[in-house]
Amino acid sequence: MSPTPDQHRDTAARLPAPVAEVNGLGITASDGRRLLGDISMSLRPGRLVAITGPSGAGKTTLMRALLGQLPPDTAHSAGHLHVLGHDMLDLGERERREIRRTKIAYVGQDPASALNPRLRIRTLLTELNTDRTPTAVRDLLDAVRLPAEPRFASRRPGQLSGGQLRRVALARALSKRPALLLLDEPTAGLDPALRGEITELLRRLTHEHQLAVAFASHDADVVAQLADDVVVLGSDGARGDRLKRPSVTSVAATGREPSGADAGAAGAEGAEGAEGAPVLEVHDLSVTFGRGGEGSQPVLDGVHLSVAQGSAAAVVGASGCGKTTLARTLVGLQRSRSGTVRLDGTALPAAMWRRSREQRRRIQLITQNPLGALNPSRTVGSSVARPLRVHHRTPAASVDRVVEDLLNQVGLPPAFADRYPHELSGGQRQRVAIARALAAGPDILICDEITSALDEATGHAVMDLLQHLREDRSMTLIVISHDLPLVRDRTETVTVLADGRVVESGRTADVFADPRHPATRELCRDFVT
Amino acid sequence: MTIPHRAARFLRVLPAALLVVLALVGPWITPHAVDEPGTMPFAEPGDGALLGGDQLGRDVLSRVLAGGRELVLSALLIAVVVTAAAAVIGTIGALRPAVGRVVERAADVLILLPAVLGIMLVALSWPGGGRLAVAVAAVVLGLPYAVRLVAHAAAPVAASGYVEAAAAGGERLWFLVVREVLPNLRAILLALFGLRFVAAVYVVSMAGFLQIGPQPPAADWALMIRENSPGILLNPWAVLAPSAAIGLLALSVNLAAAALAPQTGRKAVTLL
Numbered sequence: 001m002s003p004t005p006d007q008h009r010d011t012a013a014r015l016p017a018p019v020a021e022v023n024g025l026g027i028t029a030s031d032g033r034r035l036l037g038d039i040s041m042s043l044r045p046g047r048l049v050a051i052t053g054p055s056g057a058g059k060t061t062l063m064r065a066l067l068g069q070l071p072p073d074t075a076h077s078a079g080h081l082h083v084l085g086h087d088m089l090d091l092g093e094r095e096r097r098e099i100r101r102t103k104i105a106y107v108g109q110d111p112a113s114a115l116n117p118r119l120r121i122r123t124l125l126t127e128l129n130t131d132r133t134p135t136a137v138r139d140l141l142d143a144v145r146l147p148a149e150p151r152f153a154s155r156r157p158g159q160l161s162g163g164q165l166r167r168v169a170l171a172r173a174l175s176k177r178p179a180l181l182l183l184d185e186p187t188a189g190l191d192p193a194l195r196g197e198i199t200e201l202l203r204r205l206t207h208e209h210q211l212a213v214a215f216a217s218h219d220a221d222v223v224a225q226l227a228d229d230v231v232v233l234g235s236d237g238a239r240g241d242r243l244k245r246p247s248v249t250s251v252a253a254t255g256r257e258p259s260g261a262d263a264g265a266a267g268a269e270g271a272e273g274a275e276g277a278p279v280l281e282v283h284d285l286s287v288t289f290g291r292g293g294e295g296s297q298p299v300l301d302g303v304h305l306s307v308a309q310g311s312a313a314a315v316v317g318a319s320g321c322g323k324t325t326l327a328r329t330l331v332g333l334q335r336s337r338s339g340t341v342r343l344d345g346t347a348l349p350a351a352m353w354r355r356s357r358e359q360r361r362r363i364q365l366i367t368q369n370p371l372g373a374l375n376p377s378r379t380v381g382s383s384v385a386r387p388l389r390v391h392h393r394t395p396a397a398s399v400d401r402v403v404e405d406l407l408n409q410v411g412l413p414p415a416f417a418d419r420y421p422h423e424l425s426g427g428q429r430q431r432v433a434i435a436r437a438l439a440a441g442p443d444i445l446i447c448d449e450i451t452s453a454l455d456e457a458t459g460h461a462v463m464d465l466l467q468h469l470r471e472d473r474s475m476t477l478i479v480i481s482h483d484l485p486l487v488r489d490r491t492e493t494v495t496v497l498a499d500g501r502v503v504e505s506g507r508t509a510d511v512f513a514d515p516r517h518p519a520t521r522e523l524c525r526d527f528v529t
Numbered sequence: 530m531t532i533p534h535r536a537a538r539f540l541r542v543l544p545a546a547l548l549v550v551l552a553l554v555g556p557w558i559t560p561h562a563v564d565e566p567g568t569m570p571f572a573e574p575g576d577g578a579l580l581g582g583d584q585l586g587r588d589v590l591s592r593v594l595a596g597g598r599e600l601v602l603s604a605l606l607i608a609v610v611v612t613a614a615a616a617v618i619g620t621i622g623a624l625r626p627a628v629g630r631v632v633e634r635a636a637d638v639l640i641l642l643p644a645v646l647g648i649m650l651v652a653l654s655w656p657g658g659g660r661l662a663v664a665v666a667a668v669v670l671g672l673p674y675a676v677r678l679v680a681h682a683a684a685p686v687a688a689s690g691y692v693e694a695a696a697a698g699g700e701r702l703w704f705l706v707v708r709e710v711l712p713n714l715r716a717i718l719l720a721l722f723g724l725r726f727v728a729a730v731y732v733v734s735m736a737g738f739l740q741i742g743p744q745p746p747a748a749d750w751a752l753m754i755r756e757n758s759p760g761i762l763l764n765p766w767a768v769l770a771p772s773a774a775i776g777l778l779a780l781s782v783n784l785a786a787a788a789l790a791p792q793t794g795r796k797a798v799t800l801l
Contacts, residue, residue, distance in 0.1 A: 375709055386698070436694065
């Protein structure tokens, strides 16, 4: 509820002047669809404002409006938006760039795509910085809890994990000492320990530097912990109510309740699933990046993994431990240096193009990054229909209907089939990627952080769908995640990776109840079963 | 896409379309005979000959109208073949690094060969080849540059999530090239086509100027420049008209190629 005029004057008197103010902002697409309607908020120094709402509600569009850069084919239809006293939507391109360069820092949903892959971390951090000394780099790396050693600063983005990239992007944003910091899903895809650290870090930096921070997030916990104010966007982009800070307890209760109910069921199935024949066996797998020459550390070192048919296995570990590399090696996108991957007892060739079409179909990977996963030149429908046609699993006449079904299953309206990826939000793209992987009818589905771009309700719906397929078609699920509640509720066995090695594996319930290895204990620290 | 946008695009494609059509139908609408003298040698414009006469007193306007068709056709053919071949070879090189390395080294060697030398080599070893020999030489000489350009443009697309997803989903190489990678390189391919067209026009006219390919008394823009250059002071139009035609053709085709490139929207997903 918007505050009464009296309250408003009262709060305005106590708070520092806003860095950015949004008043009744409306954004519409060229076809008249309303993307945002009647949004109001103020961003003040030292305060964190959360922008939340379901996937596709317009969180990213609002962020882009604050930057004065609306997505193509959209127009400003109502209201005002001021940043540092300038009307961002009505300013000359040159002035707008000047403000963006010096006053606003933005960290996107997929930080990896915003970091130039050719630049070293050191250069990325000094590029925007007035202070270019090695000390400044060290301090920044230290501030985001990355190893502040010269060897790390000499790496390039391709050699870092998703969580590390996110922190580098954050450090880069901070390096120019902005007045306004915009973060799109700052904690998506981070493990709980890291998420705690990043939220703590954001809170500290906000107060120390008197930053005005706006962040989009669908993680109710993070919003509750971090936000001073919350702006809720409705599903059709209409303004929801402007809420006061929600109480932590109520969010935790609603968020965790359904998971608690599932836990018992998953545990019961676990015993049965673990006895099935292994459909996927990984033996002594090692992967090294680059030429394997001077000082190149193996990313994976002697990894063993065995997954029973129809079971759900989790791979967990701290950011940078090689989870994604393992997933890519299983589908053949990354070549292993040694070791074997066996599918139903047959060793798979290391290079993907040597695998048969049928072998490729049987193992599908859904990747972490929703932005790059869809071809920008093809409609959603044609992307999802393609696996159906390639593998001849559906009669040509019924392809359209199956596509509609698949979109429906991942919670997207059938009309989305005609849209192009740039018309979709991050969460919607992720769901299309999931539908495409399911279209191939895989026997093994590897999910690399697939729920991190989704709001909680959609995330649960997607996991329910996968569990359903697992029971119906005895599909095998390999879940790579930082989300320990999800791992606990949805998987039977868990493998813990640390620095490219398997340090612990076993029944999920057992491992979480009695973690043996320090790395597992570290992971479980913030997570009480 | 709004209407004014479409109109602007149409306006930018129009000059090239007009010129190409004019060059193609030119031989049928000549006001005078192409190969018979009608005026004094190097006669000034006027008196029924709008652009005067050439070295043998033939009508310059008629010869300009008649002399473009083969140049335009062979340049278009060369540009299409070079762009299409480079698109496929370059993309395969990007998708299969091992192939890519071989292709790039081969391209390096070919780039070292000077264009004029290459054309003369082909023309001398294939005396009866005529325009076909010139076209083959132009394709062979233009391809390496184009392949390198496409290979580098395709590299980031080949590494993108959707190409990996398609490959992991069981797609064959051909589908990856034609349906996944190339549609995202439309802007670059159109620009490349424009550049290769200009290069082809220059190579073909250069060959004509060196009298490899078309031989007198054929009407040909390049040949006209060469034949009539001694009389440039008497009737400058005999040289200027075909030169302007070649220049305008090159400019307008590039303008059209740039106008046809996709603007925003379906291009690679915005990073912001």
